[in-house]
Amino acid sequence: GQQLNQSPQSMFIQEGEDVSMNCTSSSIFNTWLWYKQDPGEGPVLLIALYKAGELTSNGRLTAQFGITRKDSFLNISASIPSDVGIYFCAGLPSGNTPLVFGKGTRLSVIA
């Protein structure tokens, strides 16, 4: 089946630093989504991308839909302690097909 390769698996950064993570696939996706999951909770949608090349921001978060439609990245600027959590990318192949999720990037912020 289709898979998303998300990297890095985990990151330890200092408060105030910028963070970058990405997802790649050998398949094309029509939609890319980025979620954040806090411990004991379900994933919360951060950013949705619908067009190749699209660059979208949500506060300190910026995500881009790769022009090949096979990748996406998420940047977090000036990280703060509440950014701690697991970030997931998810891709929607086409039509009424299920979301495909990456394995997640676990972010730890050191104050």
Add this chain to the structure above:
Amino acid sequence: KAGVTQTPRYLIKTRGQQVTLSCSPISGHRSVSWYQQTPGQGLQFLFEYFSETQRNKGNFPGRFSGRQFSNSRSEMNVSTLELGDSALYLCASSLYGSGVETQYFGPGTRLLVL
């Protein structure tokens, strides 16, 4: 508008038992998807229901089943529980489950099988 709700939040069962989990989608949403999340496998798609019909199904054994009611609430059932079924079970809802929609997740039901 209330979010996706799941009950119960926590559950402990023993091998061989069966379990039923419930999900109430966001009001007006007609598509409900279920996922299993484990540390090793990440988020894996179980199935999706739309208008009381199963529209998509993931690669899980027949012990995993679900249904959706006319009010869009959904249940999933796992029979003959195995230790490996211990996981966080998440449901997500969207309006129609189409390719341009986003899904909104509930907090999950954490199942522990002893």
